Amino acid sequence: MSRHPQLAILGFGTMGQAISAGLVEASGYPAGRIHAATRHPAAAQGRAEALGIALSNDANAAVRRAEVVLLCVKPKELKGLLAGLAAAGALEHRPLVVSIAAGTTLDFLAAHTPEGTPLVRAMPNTPCSIRRGMTVLAAGQGVTEAQLGQARTLFEPLGRVMDLDERHMDAVTGLSASGPAFMFVILEALAEGGVQCGLPRAVAVELAAQMTLGAASMVLETGRHPAALKDDVTTPAGCTIAGLLALEDGRIRSVVARGIERATQVAAGLG
Ligand SMILES: NC(=O)C1=CN([C@@H]2O[C@H](COP(=O)(O)OP(=O)(O)OC[C@H]3O[C@@H](n4cnc5c(N)ncnc54)[C@H](OP(=O)(O)O)[C@@H]3O)[C@@H](O)[C@H]2O)C=CC1
Numbered sequence: 001m002s003r004h005p006q007l008a009i010l011g012f013g014t015m016g017q018a019i020s021a022g023l024v025e026a027s028g029y030p031a032g033r034i035h036a037a038t039r040h041p042a043a044a045q046g047r048a049e050a051l052g053i054a055l056s057n058d059a060n061a062a063v064r065r066a067e068v069v070l071l072c073v074k075p076k077e078l079k080g081l082l083a084g085l086a087a088a089g090a091l092e093h094r095p096l097v098v099s100i101a102a103g104t105t106l107d108f109l110a111a112h113t114p115e116g117t118p119l120v121r122a123m124p125n126t127p128c129s130i131r132r133g134m135t136v137l138a139a140g141q142g143v144t145e146a147q148l149g150q151a152r153t154l155f156e157p158l159g160r161v162m163d164l165d166e167r168h169m170d171a172v173t174g175l176s177a178s179g180p181a182f183m184f185v186i187l188e189a190l191a192e193g194g195v196q197c198g199l200p201r202a203v204a205v206e207l208a209a210q211m212t213l214g215a216a217s218m219v220l221e222t223g224r225h226p227a228a229l230k231d232d233v234t235t236p237a238g239c240t241i242a243g244l245l246a247l248e249d250g251r252i253r254s255v256v257a258r259g260i261e262r263a264t265q266v267a268a269g270l271g
């Protein structure tokens with residue numbers, strides 16, 4: 001299979017568009033090799049045209065010519081979509097099927113696709129649209145290393161990729177897939193703190209975002225524990241420890257951790 005297989009993207013909403021944008025705009029995937037399908041294409045036609053990819057309401061046609069099928073519909077919409085593909089015989093050539101649906105297991109996918117369909121579950125996030133994504137992959141039974149590699153090749157240009165056992169997928173969803181929303185709220189709060197202390201809002205947002213990027217990059221690039229990096233910032237009797245204690249008074253650690261736990265619990269029930 002080529003490095004840029006014929007790709008069908010079913011569902012062209014937030015994630016279908018984020019992945020398409022990452023592939024075409026940021027990583028040079030040939031737009032002509034991507035065919036997206038959605039039930040109401042008019043709404044997203046402008047975005048598809050801007051990317052140069054074909055968008056129609058004919059999922060069966062997109063799948064018939066595809067070597068890789070990326071399922072980007074809501075979990076509740078997946079069963080009907082797969083039933084339609086099966087009824088039309090669109091998966092008879094056994095393309096690699098990659099689902100990003102939260103809470104939707106490989107067993108469910110296997111039960112709703114023709115026997116022997118190679119299946120991979122993936123959990124990306126919206127930063128994939130600018131190549132700063134995090135995607136976790138879990139391979140279905142019988143998927144070869146080459147097929148898993150094909151899925152990896154698809155997501156690697158969009159950011160980091162990690163393989164994990166499927167049992168971790170709900171926690172992955174709660175942490176790295178829902179996580180951007182949590183970080184946007186935290187970023188907004190950081191900026192509000194700056195505004196409260198007199199910074200213009202645009203300046204506060206830029207400082208908050210660049211600081212967050214720098215802190216996250218230090219964790220990834222140094223491999224040091226976040227607690228050790230925090231200690232480096234915290235001068236005895238200085239301002240940082242004063243701020244940290246105020247955050248602890250608000251139970252920042254348990255509030256954030258419980259948010260991930262709750263998102264994980266809900267993700268498990270979405271399929
Ligand atoms: N949003 C996120 O940050 C993340 C989402 N996910 C997962 O990605 C999937 C998509 O989420 P998201 O992009 O946010 O959802 P959206 O609702 O934005 O997009 C889903 C799209 O699927 C289309 N659709 C629905 N049914 C069909 C069908 N039968 N055939 C073709 N297209 C169809 C809908 O459009 P139309 O009505 O025109 O058909 C819609 O645009 C979900 O399963 C979610 O769990 C995973 C990681 C992160």
Ligand SMILES: O=C(O)[C@@H]1CCC=N1
Nearest residue numbers: 102173174177178270
């Ligand atoms: O909120 C959701 O259900 C989806 C899955 C992970 C991110 N967004």
